[in-house]
Amino acid sequence: MIYLDHAATTPVRREVLEAMWPYLTGDFGNPSSHHEVGRAAATAVADARAEIAEWFGCRPAEVIFTSGGTEADNLALKGIALATPRGRHVITSAVEHPAVAESADYLVRHHGFERTIVPVDAHGLVDPAVFARELRDDTTLASVMLANNEVGAVQPIAELARLARDHTIPFHTDAVQAAGWLEIADLGVDAMTVSGHKLGAPKGIGALFVRSGIPLEPVVHGGGQERGRRSGTENVAGIVGLAAAVRLAAADRLERVARVSSARDAFIDRVLATVPGAVLTGPREPRLPASASFCFPGTSGESVLLQLEERGITCSSGSACAAGSDEPSAVLVAMGIPSEVAQTAVRFTLGDDVTADELESVAQSVVAAVAAVTSLRR
Ligand code: PLP
Numbered sequence: 001m002i003y004l005d006h007a008a009t010t011p012v013r014r015e016v017l018e019a020m021w022p023y024l025t026g027d028f029g030n031p032s033s034h035h036e037v038g039r040a041a042a043t044a045v046a047d048a049r050a051e052i053a054e055w056f057g058c059r060p061a062e063v064i065f066t067s068g069g070t071e072a073d074n075l076a077l078k079g080i081a082l083a084t085p086r087g088r089h090v091i092t093s094a095v096e097h098p099a100v101a102e103s104a105d106y107l108v109r110h111h112g113f114e115r116t117i118v119p120v121d122a123h124g125l126v127d128p129a130v131f132a133r134e135l136r137d138d139t140t141l142a143s144v145m146l147a148n149n150e151v152g153a154v155q156p157i158a159e160l161a162r163l164a165r166d167h168t169i170p171f172h173t174d175a176v177q178a179a180g181w182l183e184i185a186d187l188g189v190d191a192m193t194v195s196g197h198k199l200g201a202p203k204g205i206g207a208l209f210v211r212s213g214i215p216l217e218p219v220v221h222g223g224g225q226e227r228g229r230r231s232g233t234e235n236v237a238g239i240v241g242l243a244a245a246v247r248l249a250a251a252d253r254l255e256r257v258a259r260v261s262s263a264r265d266a267f268i269d270r271v272l273a274t275v276p277g278a279v280l281t282g283p284r285e286p287r288l289p290a291s292a293s294f295c296f297p298g299t300s301g302e303s304v305l306l307q308l309e310e311r312g313i314t315c316s317s318g319s320a321c322a323a324g325s326d327e328p329s330a331v332l333v334a335m336g337i338p339s340e341v342a343q344t345a346v347r348f349t350l351g352d353d354v355t356a357d358e359l360e361s362v363a364q365s366v367v368a369a370v371a372a373v374t375s376l377r378r
Helices: 014-024 038-056 069-083 098-111 128-134 155-168 234-249 253-274 301-309 330-334 356-377
Strands: 064-066 089-093 113-119 139-143 171-174 190-196 206-210 293-296 347-350
Touching: 014 234, 038 089, 038 206, 038 234, 064 069, 064 234, 069 098, 069 113, 069 139, 069 171, 069 190, 069 206, 089 098, 098 113, 113 128, 128 155, 155 171, 234 253, 253 293, 253 356, 301 356
Parallel strands: 089 113, 089 139, 139 171, 171 190
Antiparallel strands: 064 206, 190 206, 293 347
């Protein structure tokens, strides 16, 4: 089987599991306990926090561990918006993950906020000039993702963050898909979400960076862990695993980006040249190195996926959360792609170790899969 759904999740790396093992066994303590077993766990969390802070380009006290990307997005959106007295207006883009979009809707439904959804162009990109026009005196928070999970579009986040800063508006970015691939330390944002399982750590661990001085109302209340910003006994092994995954991702990032993007480019070229009518969704650049997403007009994305699965290739039609839904992808529709075309979407997201030969055989299977679906529909 060739697994090309790394945007949905990645396997846990062996080194990550090995780093976690002691904290699931011998050093199993609760970091809040004042005895030796607890202290060992607290030290491991502190060390991991320092490493992750360096990756974020922030101070350790500005890192909040969460149960994943969804919780971190919820905390950023609700926590910052509800704690900031300046107004009741939030800005998001039209292509956000539901963890951001639904949190913004919650603020509208339950707290009287107004939400402005900034449109994207045909490639899924936000135009900074359009974004700038929406910034208001009563804007409490703006949130635009760093890279899109369905089409790999990389947004001009440094520029958007600078525009928000000029208006002293807190700016959050969801970096779940970008983390591990792109440099995230110098974006100038006030808050940023990452998730472990997209970069070789387990599911159920994530982190939110919140710049000190940005007010934050907790969403999860309890024992006051994470400096009162996120209660609940820390997922010590997960936190250690996240730090290990970050270390591994940082070590060979540039080499990996160069290798995977060149394999991806060859794959995209091959599919566009050999599959009749195939369209790339999202921009050629700036694009996540591992992302290749298409529409195959005249087919059904779900049928193409089944055909590919029969040929040993695992990929998806879009985001894992929307799998099996009959609705066309909101991201593709926001890009102006007609619903009937959006329903033919297939997303391939590559892993670190993908080879050009493997992708050549995948491209051949795509030709066969699309031909099979097209002939069945005639
Ligand atoms: N944000 C983006 C862009 C994602 O792609 C995902 C997961 O697919 C999430 C947030 C949610 O992260 P998690 O699965 O850790 O809750």
